[in-house]
Amino acid sequence: MILLRTIKQALLALVIWPVAVMAGPATEQLHRFVEEVTTLQANFEQIVVDSQGNVVEEASGKFYLQRPGQFRWDYEQPFAQQIVADGKRLWFYDIDLEQVTVNAQEDALSDSPASLLSGRSVPEDNYNIVEVASDDGLYWLELTPLEADAGFQRLSLAFSDEGLQQMVMTDSFDQRTLLVFRAMQTNPNLPASTFEFVAPAGVDVVGEIDE
Numbered sequence: 752m753i754l755l756r757t758i759k760q761a762l763l764a765l766v767i768w769p770v771a772v773m774a775g776p777a778t779e780q781l782h783r784f785v786e787e788v789t790t791l792q793a794n795f796e797q798i799v800v801d802s803q804g805n806v807v808e809e810a811s812g813k814f815y816l817q818r819p820g821q822f823r824w825d826y827e828q829p830f831a832q833q834i835v836a837d838g839k840r841l842w843f844y845d846i847d848l849e850q851v852t853v854n855a856q857e858d859a860l861s862d863s864p865a866s867l868l869s870g871r872s873v874p875e876d877n878y879n880i881v882e883v884a885s886d887d888g889l890y891w892l893e894l895t896p897l898e899a900d901a902g903f904q905r906l907s908l909a910f911s912d913e914g915l916q917q918m919v920m921t922d923s924f925d926q927r928t929l930l931v932f933r934a935m936q937t938n939p940n941l942p943a944s945t946f947e948f949v950a951p952a953g954v955d956v957v958g959e960i961d962e
Contacts, residue, residue, distance in 0.1 A: 777882045777890035780910035788914070791816040793935040795824075802925035814932070820856070821946040835948040842948040851950045853958035883907065889916055 792815050799808035812826040819838075826832040831846040836856050843852040883891040889909040896903065904925075909917035914937055920928045950956050 775882045775890075777892045777908075777910060778880075780890050780912075780914070781892060781908065784910070784915055788816075788937055789818050790938050790941050791935065792939050792941065793932040796931045796933070798929045798931075800927045800929070807926075815941060815945050817941055817946060823946055833948070835946060837946050837948060840948075842950075844948070844950075844954075849954045851954055851956045851958075853956060855959065885909075 793813070795812060795814050797808070797810045798806060801807050809829070810826055811828045812824060814825075815823040820836065821838050822834075822836045824832075824834040826834075833842070833844040833846070835842040835844075839856055841854050841856045844850075845852075879895040879897060881893050883893050885891045887909075889911055892908045892910075894906045894908070896905075904921045904923060906921075907917075907919040908915065909919075914935060916932055916935075918930045920930075922928075
């Protein structure tokens with residue numbers, strides 16, 4: 752499922768712990784983001800481009816984050832979908848199909864660096880992190896996993912003085928996913944209900960929901 756894999760990969764950028772790299776403006780922005788951001792709210796635009804440069808998917812919606820271990824993606828266009836992590840479970844709700852898939856959060860994200868949302872630290876030898884020069888006015892970092900089975904080739908993060916602006920993920924098939932964040936609010940007061948999911952009456956629920 753492209754959408755869920757994209758979310759798993761995207762989460763890495765929001766929970767990564769700074770590793771040993773030469774200090775520069777991008778590194779400083781990453782440190783600041785990790786040290787100061789506990790909650791986050793933003794609009795997002797997502798574009799998926801295949802290895803030939805063709806746009807194969809476009810989507811947009813709203814994103815919410817609360818450390819540790821809680822996040823929510825509300826896809827609004829072109830199809831309404833929700834992905835909610837409440838700290839224990841990962842819920843995927845396809846509104847058009849009237850189906851909810853639920854898994855233990857740690858198990859569902861175990862094959863992705865997104866598992867860092869559960870509070871794990873990042874060993875310094877897991878990623879090669881370098882600053883990348885750019886003429887777009889943003890500060891770019893490129894993260895390359897050292898493990899061959901990481902599920903993605905590289906992840907690029909772009910910061911401005913106001914915080915995280917973009918991320919670009921390249922998977923093992925050279926497919927790139929661009930996420931652009933807009934109207935970002937740092938450390939807003941998010942109600943607990945933001946990260947609570949209750950399956951609507953009448954929808955099919957697939958997975959394990961017992962405590």
